[in-house]
Amino acid sequence: MKKIELLSPAGNYEKLEMVYNYGADAAYIGGKLFNLRAFADNFNDDELEKAVDLAHKLNKKIYITLNVIPHNEDLKIMPDYIKYLDSLNIDGVIVADMGVFQIVKENSDIPINISTQASNTNWASVKMWKELGAKRVILAREVSIDEIKQIKDKVPDIELEAFVHGAMCMSISGRCLLSNYLTGRDANRGACAQPCRWKYYLMEETRPGEYMPITEDENGTYIMNSKDLCTIEFLDKMIESGLDSLKIEGRMKGIYYAATTTKIYRQAIDKYYSGNWNFEQKWLDDLMTISHRNYTSGFYFKKPGTKDHNYDSSSYKHTHKLVGKVIKDLGNDHYLIEIRNKLSVGDQVDIIKPLGDPIPIKFPKMQDNKNGENIDTANPNTIAKIKSDIKLYEKDIIRKKIKKVQ
Structure with a gap:
């Protein structure tokens, strides 16, 4: 039986070393250009080369993010950058935009993974990407486990990846204009200010300047603040859905988060393939020690409701x-x-x-x-x-x- 891939985030070289050491089969990182974590440390060209060398020396895989939604000026240097990435012998790039997809195909032989930002929620769109030449589709966060199974049944000859842990976006597949509108920082080009985590007030149009708080309790109410995803309690169902890769979110998080999430999901995956699966409470206990918002199962069993948002605070908790x-x-x-x-x-x-x-x-x-x-x-x-x-x-x-x- 082919073992499912555990894919961990690495915002810099130290985090990359940690996730490989703590059990990741693969890591995804960003260069200094064209990735959706503009405020992560990211990797300059020398560091990219060092990262690829490390991955392949350890018999691990490494994917580079090219998942911005670009504007015309972004395309000027993209072909040369893609040719450079191709020379590194990376295991794949992650793209969200059809134009970027085409530029990668025209300028390299790099395997292409389709980003969750592309909002793939059905088998027909996955089939289209396969026919265009994609190796893998990272499914939208809005799909259920049953839908993943249906997609795999309809399109069995393409790799599927889905998130198993980390921050959730209140906007469909993260395609959001709120940050751009309120702060001028474009979420779709890696600079999200996370205004969905802010506290908001209402103002009635005939009474300008009179702000009415939206309150749940004395702490206020954060009306768009999603809980974090955690699938450790039903990881067996995620594996059995037909996925090829389980992805942890968090390139901006620290090494304790990176090491702990990777270690716990590694333990759970290995337990499943031992043929003796049962959820162990100590896994969830350890995931409670890291910086996180309250946990939710996301869309995997049902559409999230009011209980899947944090209305009282936008802050993280940890033990x-x-x-x-x-x-x-x-x-x-x-x-x-x-x-x-x-x-x-x-x-x-x-x-x-x-x-x-x-x-x-x-x-x-x-x-x-x-x-x-x-x-x-x-x-x-x-x-x-x-x-x-x-x-x-x-x-x-x-x-x-x-x-x-x-």
Whole structure:
């Protein structure tokens, strides 16, 4: 049985290393041009080449996003950029626009994946893309599991991909003009200001300047603020729907989010293919530790209703925070730790590895790596040296429970 692909986001090279280390089969990244995450770090040309080398050295796949909805001026340099990407031997590009699709075909042999932005919700449109030469269609977020099965039955000879975790857009397949209208930042060219997450007021046309709040409670009401997608509880049904790839959203998220989501979905996929599937509560518990909005099953079983929006807040919640990352094994049980948030000797923390459950420990004595002095507390953006009885490896991460759940 061909195992389904786990596809993770990487907004920069560090995140790429982390998702591969924590179990992703493939990653999707953006270059400096033509991708819908203009405010991610993204990859310059040197970094793109380094990223492709890393992926193929690890026998992983890498896809580049070209999913903007372009205007005429965007097309001037696109052919040369596509020829450059073709020279890198990437595994595919993700495109949303038919014009971009045609330019890729005319200037390269790169396999083309059709973006969720193209709003494919039925088998006929998927069949059309297949006949035009697409290798894969990333289905719209608005399809149900039953519809995925129907599409696969009608068009069995094209790859299908769908999102399994991450932020949801209140607009159909993310094709939204709200940000452009209110801020001048074009969501369809990678610069969304997320005005759907804002708090709004009503004003009656004959009473200008009199603003009436839309309130659910004392915190206000965020009328367009969708919950985040989470499919871990029914991942077996996602796999059995006929999909070829399961995609995690979040190129703008940090390394703790990237590592944790990848690890948990990796564990669930492997459990399914072991022939002994059952949902494990610890998976969802770990997904609660990362920064997220309340979770929803999206459109997979029904059209989302009022309970699938956050009306009281646009903020994220999480139970844990990243405090450190192992960056070097010095030998003799000594390690260098890159400090990401304030960390003190004696703090109760968890060691997170690509395999296995979190390992709870009290953080040991540490030294400042610059001067070798013993320190009780390390601050962000510093390097500490520790001795550990537990074998650590580069890219193991250290998390700490926050005192007040946010």
